[in-house]
Amino acid sequence: xxxxxxxxxxxxxxxxxxxxxxxxxxxxxxxxxxxxxxxxxxxxxxxxxxxxxxxxxxxxxxxxxxxxxxxxxxxxxxxxxxxxxxxxxxxxxxxxxxxxxxxxxxxxxxxxxxxxxxxxxxxxxxxxxxxxxxxxxxxxxxxxxxxxxxxxxxxxxxxxxxxxxxxxxxxxxxxxxxxxxxxxxxx
Numbered sequence: 072x073x074x075x076x077x078x079x080x081x082x083x084x085x086x087x088x089x090x091x092x093x094x095x096x097x098x099x100x101x102x103x104x105x106x107x108x109x110x111x112x113x114x115x116x117x118x119x120x121x122x123x124x125x126x127x128x129x130x131x132x133x134x135x136x137x138x139x140x141x142x143x144x145x146x147x148x149x150x151x152x153x154x155x156x157x158x159x160x161x162x163x164x165x166x167x168x169x170x171x172x173x174x175x176x177x178x179x180x181x182x183x184x185x186x187x188x189x190x191x192x193x194x195x196x197x198x199x200x201x202x203x204x205x206x207x208x209x210x211x212x213x214x215x216x217x218x219x220x221x222x223x224x225x226x227x228x229x230x231x232x233x234x235x236x237x238x239x240x241x242x243x244x245x246x247x248x249x250x251x252x253x254x255x256x257x258x
Contacts, residue, residue, distance in 0.1 A: 080114040080236065082229055083201035089120050089150035095226075096150065097142045102229045103200075104129050105137050106237075107253060109244035118150075124162040125149065130245075132158030200232040 082103040089096050096118065103116045104127065116127040127149075133156075135145060148154050155161060202225055220235070222228045233242075241254030 080111070080198045080200060080233075081117060082114065083117045083119065083199065084225055084229075085119045087120065089118060089125075089146070093143060093146045093150070096146050097139065098226055099229065100127070100135075100142050100146065101137060102226065102233065103127075104132065105135065106233075106242055106244055107246075108137065109246035109251075109253070110135055111242055112245050112250055113243040120150075122163055126160045126162065128158045128160070130158075132156075198232075198236060200229055202228070 082099070084096075084099050086092050086096060099118075100116065104111050104114055110129050110132050112130040114129040116129075118125040118127070135141070145156075148156065149159055153161070220228060220231050222231055236242075237253075237255050241252050244251060244253045
């Protein structure tokens with residue numbers, strides 16, 4: 072039996088007032104954590120707002136569905152009422168302690184061409200999808216390789232980065248209580 076490596080992904084976004092920007096944050100949750108009627112268990116979404124940091128862990132989230140009303144209700148529960156359902160944690164410090172491992176690959180929008188062959192990205196990496204300018208000095212200094220994607224905004228970056236990684240590695244998804252490997256390259 073061959074062992075399949077599960078790469079990890081972390082999406083980092085910044086919102087000044089996530090409660091007021093619920094519509095935009097809903098899209099980040101949708102495109103970061105939901106795929107084909109399932110939740111990405113290999114992905115975490117970090118939402119930085121002022122001095123608070125919310126971590127939405129795909130491996131622990133439950134009952135998150137792709138319907139707009141469902142995600143908007145989730146956003147209001149977490150970011151407006153500050154209720155923390157399973158899979159959501161709130162911290163009062165920066166993201167540095169969550170990104171303490173060495174050897175990350177950063178996917179960031181800096182107006183440069185996409186990687187020609189995403190299959191050459193090493194599998195033993197933790198992928199960070201973020202705007203390089205949003206990361207603190209200690210986090211950005213710990214990054215090993217940078218793959219730059221030609222995007223104009225952060226939501227586009229999340230969509231394209233997941234597409235590139237999914238085409239190269241597929242995604243680990245929880246559907247109906249089971250974890251399975253979803254590989255769009257084989258569709």
